[in-house]
Amino acid sequence: MTEQLNYNTRIIDASETIPVRHPVLRPGKPIESCNFDGDNLETTFHLGIFLNNQIVGVVSYFKNCNDLLTESSQYQLRGMAVLEDFQGKGLGNLLVQQGDTLLREKKIKTLWCNAREVATTFYQKNNFTIIGEPFNIKDIGLHYVMYKTLT
Template identity: 60%
Template sequence: MNYIIKHISTRDTYLIRHPVLRSGKPIESCVFDGDDLNTTFHLGIYTENRLVGVCSFFKNKNQLLPEAFQYQLRGMAILNEYQNIGLGKLILNYGENLLKEQNIQTIWCNARENAESFYKKMDYKIIGESFNIKNIGLHYVMHKTLKYKNPDIQGF
């Protein structure tokens, strides 16, 4: 199968966020603070013109991390029938490369307990203690240091 990754609208993320991350909850639960900021971007992965996965990147600093230029990964989701075939790795690598081109130092996320092993395989490390997000479950703050493409330029 061929896959295409491209920038998508906030609204398009709901098509995947809702069934994967917010199943049984109102569609409004898929709206994240900062979704429409000009520093936020959303990616979608398509196969045969069908959107099957999404992830969003927010300019957001986590106080547990010292680096000045940080982005938060949020709302990463692949439709169930397309999971475990490498699409999460493809879309996350694509987003990380976009951040590297902008010389972002660190990417971090609030990883669900059942996604911890995926992020570890992608070289993310846990920082701090686990915590619970009401009505969603146990999470870990995980982060990864990105290597600058151009060390003379820093951040967006």
């Protein structure tokens, strides 16, 4: 708990996500595989969590609608990643909570993501619910669409 006092969260550029996206989400793959379509759009934003000046976790938010959901003001959460040595310390929770706050300020009502099977519990603990059937993303594996309503 004391350790968490040294962490701070802030908006970052897309390029700052790469030192976390690469080892956590695309290990052994070319660095270009860490760039997502829409990373630099004006409607996209990225959050980083830092320990002193070291970035240890990232998450990105894209203005994007999923046909499984009816609400028109939707955002998609992507690239959720915490460096392995820093996982399990509550940093993922902090990032999601901060993202929710910023989305509420933008009057966004629904947040969704394509959740890796291994991460579904993490998202459930952050109030996301599975909708629809699981599907496969090539080279990554089984995913579920998960969403939550921001109240």
